Amino acid sequence: MLEVKDLHVSVEGKKILKGLSLTINAGEVHAIMGPNGAGKSTLSNVIAGRDGYEITSGTITYKGDDLLEMSPEERAWAGVFLAFQYPVEIPGVNNTYLLKAGVNAKRKHQGLEELDAFDFMKTVKEKAKLVELDPSFLSRSVNEGFSGGEKKRNEIFQMAVLDPALALLDETDSGLDIDALRIVAGGVNKLRSKDKAIVMITHYQRLLDYIEPDFVHVLADGVIQKTGDKSLAVALEEHGYDWVKENK
Amino acid sequence: MSVLAQTRQDALNLFEKLGLPTQRDEDWKYTDASRLKDLLQPTPTDANIHIKDMGITGLDAYRMVFINGLFAEAESNLPEGVSILSLAELEKNSVGEDAEGIAKLFTVDTQAPLLNGFNAFNAAKASDGAVIILADNAILTKPLYILHISNQSNVVRHSFMIGKHAEAQVIEHFISTDDTKALSNTCSFVALKAEARLEHTRIQQEGSKQSHVARVQVKQCKGSSYQFHGVEIGGILSRTDLVVNLHGEGASCDLNGLFVLGGRQHVDHHTRIDHKAPHCTSRELYRTVLDGRSHGVFNGKVMVHEDAIKTDSNMSNGNILLSKHAEIDTKPELEIYNDDVKCAHGATIGQLDDKQLFYLRSRGISAETAQELLTFAFADEVLVAMSNQTVRSYVEKAAFAKLPHSDDLEEMLGS
Numbered sequence: 001m002l003e004v005k006d007l008h009v010s011v012e013g014k015k016i017l018k019g020l021s022l023t024i025n026a027g028e029v030h031a032i033m034g035p036n037g038a039g040k041s042t043l044s045n046v047i048a049g050r051d052g053y054e055i056t057s058g059t060i061t062y063k064g065d066d067l068l069e070m071s072p073e074e075r076a077w078a079g080v081f082l083a084f085q086y087p088v089e090i091p092g093v094n095n096t097y098l099l100k101a102g103v104n105a106k107r108k109h110q111g112l113e114e115l116d117a118f119d120f121m122k123t124v125k126e127k128a129k130l131v132e133l134d135p136s137f138l139s140r141s142v143n144e145g146f147s148g149g150e151k152k153r154n155e156i157f158q159m160a161v162l163d164p165a166l167a168l169l170d171e172t173d174s175g176l177d178i179d180a181l182r183i184v185a186g187g188v189n190k191l192r193s194k195d196k197a198i199v200m201i202t203h204y205q206r207l208l209d210y211i212e213p214d215f216v217h218v219l220a221d222g223v224i225q226k227t228g229d230k231s232l233a234v235a236l237e238e239h240g241y242d243w244v245k246e247n248k
Numbered sequence: 249m250s251v252l253a254q255t256r257q258d259a260l261n262l263f264e265k266l267g268l269p270t271q272r273d274e275d276w277k278y279t280d281a282s283r284l285k286d287l288l289q290p291t292p293t294d295a296n297i298h299i300k301d302m303g304i305t306g307l308d309a310y311r312m313v314f315i316n317g318l319f320a321e322a323e324s325n326l327p328e329g330v331s332i333l334s335l336a337e338l339e340k341n342s343v344g345e346d347a348e349g350i351a352k353l354f355t356v357d358t359q360a361p362l363l364n365g366f367n368a369f370n371a372a373k374a375s376d377g378a379v380i381i382l383a384d385n386a387i388l389t390k391p392l393y394i395l396h397i398s399n400q401s402n403v404v405r406h407s408f409m410i411g412k413h414a415e416a417q418v419i420e421h422f423i424s425t426d427d428t429k430a431l432s433n434t435c436s437f438v439a440l441k442a443e444a445r446l447e448h449t450r451i452q453q454e455g456s457k458q459s460h461v462a463r464v465q466v467k468q469c470k471g472s473s474y475q476f477h478g479v480e481i482g483g484i485l486s487r488t489d490l491v492v493n494l495h496g497e498g499a500s501c502d503l504n505g506l507f508v509l510g511g512r513q514h515v516d517h518h519t520r521i522d523h524k525a526p527h528c529t530s531r532e533l534y535r536t537v538l539d540g541r542s543h544g545v546f547n548g549k550v551m552v553h554e555d556a557i558k559t560d561s562n563m564s565n566g567n568i569l570l571s572k573h574a575e576i577d578t579k580p581e582l583e584i585y586n587d588d589v590k591c592a593h594g595a596t597i598g599q600l601d602d603k604q605l606f607y608l609r610s611r612g613i614s615a616e617t618a619q620e621l622l623t624f625a626f627a628d629e630v631l632v633a634m635s636n637q638t639v640r641s642y643v644e645k646a647a648f649a650k651l652p653h654s655d656d657l658e659e660m661l662g663s
Contacts, residue, residue, distance in 0.1 A: 048610050049606075049609075049610070050606050050610075051602065051606070071609070071615065072606060072609035072610050073609045073610075073612055073613060073614050073615065075610075076609070076610055076611060076612035077612055081610075082610055084607070087607070088601075088603045088604050088607045090604050090607065090608070090622070090625065091625060091629060092624070092625025092626070092628045092629055093608075093621055093622070093625050098608065098611060098613070099611070101612070101613055101617070102611040102612035102613060103612070105612045105613065105614065106612050141625075142607075158611065162611065162612065
């Protein structure tokens with residue numbers, strides 16, 4: 001589904017990713033772990049199409065297409081979704097209508113009819129239940145006045161409604177207490193399927209207790225240092241990132 | 249000469265002395281009043297205007313219609329038991345002691361800030377206006393909607409006197425029937441007695457060649473509350489002087505302004521708030537969205553006088569330029585003559601927030617739509633304080649229609 005090859009990325013002249021390669025197939029759940037400043041968020045932002053990153057070499061192919069040639073909205077239409085580490089507040093823009101416009105833009109792109117208001121609301125209510133999001137949040141402005149945990153929950157709710165093929169979760173676990181983490185993880189698990197892939201970016205093994213990954217990658221100094229299964233995350237927790245660098 | 253005629257004559261003399269402001273005058277630096285010289289004289293005739301379906305439809309309100317500056321009683325619907333009167337009627341029927349009281353409605357306060365020749369001309373030549381006298385403790389159960397329809401130059405003069413603990417909502421709406429080159433010269437005088445409350449909306453939506461000069465002057469007694477919403481959508485040149493005197497302890501004002509302009513529209517608001525008593529609060533939020541070659545001017549001055557301890561004042565002005573040919577001149581000013589105050593002011597000029605744009609696009613909203621949506625949301629924040637939802641939706645729609653690509657957006661707007 002996603003093929004990242006020898007990716008080099010700089011931000012304001014500083015090299016962040018230095019030849020990163022990664023293959024993600026449908027049905028898989030990947031965890032990318034690593035210390036602060038390793039380039040984890042850079043990777044997710046580059047995949048989602050954010051400005052301000054200079055791609056000096058390498059390729060990203062998504063379902064056979066050159067992802068780097070696509071605008072952020074084209075990536076969304078093609079099924080890429082980023083759950084932000086710091087979701088921005090957008091006063092005056094209604095949460096539900098944002099989603100409706102997003103869903104319908106995607107359907108239009110796929111040559112489908114727009115969803116009628118009734119069907120859309122039905123989906124929205126279902127998915128809100130999935131992440132135990134209070135229905136009052138639906139009529140509020142996007143993230144405005146939400147607590148940190150509510151923002152993260154809203155991201156997973158949006159993901160559930162937009163139904164992406166490739167979901168990137170950028171430190172979705174940070175700022176969540178244990179109950180919220182369980183709910184969010186439950187929501188993510190319900191979205192797992194054989195034609196979807198999930199990439200979780202996280203500092204801690206904690207999230208992986210709830211969402212079991214097929215692969216764990218350690219990202220440090222701009223490249224994947226080591227890849228393993230779930231036990232790698234446990235070892236990391238025990239020994240720290242230096243251990244990985246020493247035992248490549 | 250009667251006292252009333254004398255007052256009008258004094259105003260005319262004052263106008264002749266003052267003349268029209270020029271751009272050498274600091275307060276008129278950016279606005280060229282000389283363009284309006286030939287449009288000053290009112291020609292108040294009933295110009296065979298059919299007003300059916302004009303203005304804000306579906307508004308549950310009392311209604312007062314002025315056609316080219318003259319009260320159209322047949323088109324109006326006023327409450328019983330409340331004094332809402334025509335200034336022209338009052339003037340016509342005034343005798344003896346009454347006349348002195350009515351003369352006061354035409355008296356020009358030469359000491360008031362931002363006074364100019366247009367205001368003196370208004371006192372001299374006003375053809376009509378609304379006079380609201382709300383008794384102590386009275387509550388106007390529905391808003392009063394004052395609809396001004398014109399296709400010629402007109403001069404109107406309103407006075408809203410709100411008694412102790414009384415409450416009212418007044419909406420002034422200015423529209424034209426065609427694109428005649430003309431000038432509306434309007435004044436609204438507001439007097440709020442102790443603990444009185446007024447929500448006052450002005451929507452300038454006149455024709456594309458019409459100009460508009462307004463003065464809104466407010467005097468607030470103890471504990472009174474004044475809320476203003478000024479919306480500028482129409483016209484070619486529009487200038488408003490908004491002058492608020494926080495005269496009694498604990499009074500508060502909340503001034504909101506929104507300009508959505510394009511083409512060669514020019515809109516200038518000068519606001520002046522005088523904190524004269526202790527424990528008063530003032531809030532001011534002005535936002536502009538400027539496209540084409542439009543030009544916005546905002547000058548907000550807050551003056552905190554010596555005795556006005558515990559003043560709490562906050563002013564903010566935000567501007568978005570959608571075109572490189574649009575221009576904004578903004579100047580928030582603060583003058584403080586005592587130490588015991590909490591005051592803040594600021595202005596921003598800018599483009600849209602990149603993070604918000606990216607967020608929307610990552611959810612599948614096209615770049616163009618995302619820009620529109622954020623622009624609208626930016627403007628709409630000023631309208632949040634508007635209590636009447638029918639008026640707010642009307643303004644949203646009208647403002648919204650002026651944005652370049654508004655097709656897909658309508659549904660997305662939050663409530």
